[in-house]
Amino acid sequence: MDVKHEIKELYRDVRPLIEKRLMEFRGIWEKGDDCAMFKEFIFCLLTPQSKAKICWDAVERMEQRSLLMNGDYREILDCLEGVRFKNKKAEYIIFSRAIFLDAGMPRVKPIISGFKSPEEAREFLVNDVKGMGYKEASHFLRNIGFGENLAILDRHILKNLKFLGKIKDVPKSISRKIYMELEKLFLKTAEELGIPSSHLDLLLWYKEAGEVFK
Numbered sequence: 331m332d333v334k335h336e337i338k339e340l341y342r343d344v345r346p347l348i349e350k351r352l353m354e355f356r357g358i359w360e361k362g363d364d365c366a367m368f369k370e371f372i373f374c375l376l377t378p379q380s381k382a383k384i385c386w387d388a389v390e391r392m393e394q395r396s397l398l399m400n401g402d403y404r405e406i407l408d409c410l411e412g413v414r415f416k417n418k419k420a421e422y423i424i425f426s427r428a429i430f431l432d433a434g435m436p437r438v439k440p441i442i443s444g445f446k447s448p449e450e451a452r453e454f455l456v457n458d459v460k461g462m463g464y465k466e467a468s469h470f471l472r473n474i475g476f477g478e479n480l481a482i483l484d485r486h487i488l489k490n491l492k493f494l495g496k497i498k499d500v501p502k503s504i505s506r507k508i509y510m511e512l513e514k515l516f517l518k519t520a521e522e523l524g525i526p527s528s529h530l531d532l533l534l535w536y537k538e539a540g541e542v543f544k
Contacts, residue, residue, distance in 0.1 A: 333493045334523065341525055341533055347542045348532045352478065359439070359475030367438035367474045368430055372398060373544065374470040375422055375461055376413050382543055384412040399427070399434055422461035429459060438474070448477030456506075464509045473544060478528035481513040486538045487531065488512070494519060 358366045369389055376385035391409040392398045401409075403420050410416035430438050445451040448471050455467035462470075465484060471477030481487065488500040496515055501508060520527040536542050 333490070337490075337523060337525075337530075337533065337537065340537055341523075341529070344533055344536050344542065345529065347536070348529050351532060351542050352528055355473055355478075356475035358473075362439045364436040364438045367442075368398065368436035369393065370473040370544075371426065371430065371438065371470050372423055374466045374473065375426065375459075376410070376419050377466060377469065378415070378461070378463070380412070380414045386544065388413050399431060399436070419461060422459075425460045442471070442474070442476055448480055451476065452480060464504070464506065469544075472528065472531070478526075479517065481516040481527065482531050483509060483512055483516065486534045487516060490534045490537065491516065491519065 358370070372392070373382075373385055373389045376388060388410050389398075391411075392401060392406065395401070395405070395409065397405050397409060403424060406420040406423055407416060410420060413419060430436055430441065442451050445454060451471060452464065452467045455462050455470065456464055459467075465482055468477060468480035469482045469484075471480055472482060483504065485500070488497070491497045491512070492500055496519055497512070501512075504512070516530075517527050520530040523530065525533065532542050
């Protein structure tokens, strides 16, 4: 079975799970749940070179200890067990509060909704938030229901683009120019497969990890 056929067959089985997850993401935006949005933001901020489940567990520990909005550096660091580069990432969390908190409460939707498009919001996140690159910013916007057509170019996506013959090798580093080129390639690949791009991202995650997560 070639990779295209395998992906299409898998999609038939997994599509309901993917649609359910995307509906949950959209619900965060529609409800204007700023606390949930800030939680997703911190999760995506932690993910570079770390396993998603470990990062989500760290976020939940912070939430359980009421540290997301006001924990100090040492308290946050104690919650980041298993997260790579945790010292820097603890600093990034504290820095991000100056952007997304007002009087100790998150104001994520008012800020993000002020941009004309998901792409414009992504540029703001990459340029103004310490520790957030294009992959993390795209991931965050997708997870809050504001950016389903942005590509989250993690290792699962790039590995499968290679399997599909779309790229020769997985790049070791990705500049803005390369990210935009790969994003166009990913969106074109989704169109060729007849699978919405937001679905394809979660589908390829499932293909590699065996579940639809975040």
